[in-house]
Amino acid sequence: MNIAIYPGSFDPFTNGHLDILNRARSVFDEVVVLVAVNSAKHTLFSTEERVEILREALKGMDNVRVDSYEGLTVEYARKAGAKHVIRGLRAVTDFEYEFQLASANRFVDPGVDMVFFMANTDFSFISSSVVKELWKNGMDVSSLVPSSVVEAFKKKAQ
Numbered sequence: 001m002n003i004a005i006y007p008g009s010f011d012p013f014t015n016g017h018l019d020i021l022n023r024a025r026s027v028f029d030e031v032v033v034l035v036a037v038n039s040a041k042h043t044l045f046s047t048e049e050r051v052e053i054l055r056e057a058l059k060g061m062d063n064v065r066v067d068s069y070e071g072l073t074v075e076y077a078r079k080a081g082a083k084h085v086i087r088g089l090r091a092v093t094d095f096e097y098e099f100q101l102a103s104a105n106r107f108v109d110p111g112v113d114m115v116f117f118m119a120n121t122d123f124s125f126i127s128s129s130v131v132k133e134l135w136k137n138g139m140d141v142s143s144l145v146p147s148s149v150v151e152a153f154k155k156k157a158q
Ligand code: ADP
Pocket: 007, 008, 009, 010, 011, 014, 015, 016, 017, 020, 036, 086, 087, 088, 089, 090, 094, 118, 119, 120, 123, 124, 125, 126, 127, 128
């Protein structure tokens, strides 16, 4: 079985992430959406909240699993028997970071390769940070994120 890992902060998951996931799952037998736990990074949503939001948003997708992991993605991939790690590229500004990450991943395990999908131009301006900024300023973000994220934002506001 050809398994791929799609790791990210997903704070929160957006329609841009969803687009990459949908394209990845048409290529691989199974995709694990992995919430990367980085204790040094301040997030709006806790790991548990991000996992719960994802499970709700992705329920019914039979070749998709959601998990979280504190540690190297490549290590998780190896344990899960996955040979590919998915990432999305929006603009050249993403390239430098992703290139460095890919090189670091290859250093950890040359047997795990990165696979990049180009952002759909309709979603290329969407990032978790932009969505959070718009939401904080009272904008309706329901066309940018799955409905489970809208619900989670509502809960946060209470
Ligand atoms: P990280 O903190 O690991 O970069 P993110 O949740 O910000 O995690 O993003 C995860 C992956 O999804 C990254 O490869 C990022 O470039 C990609 N991505 C984020 N937003 C979009 C988008 N709108 N279109 C395509 N790819 C995206």
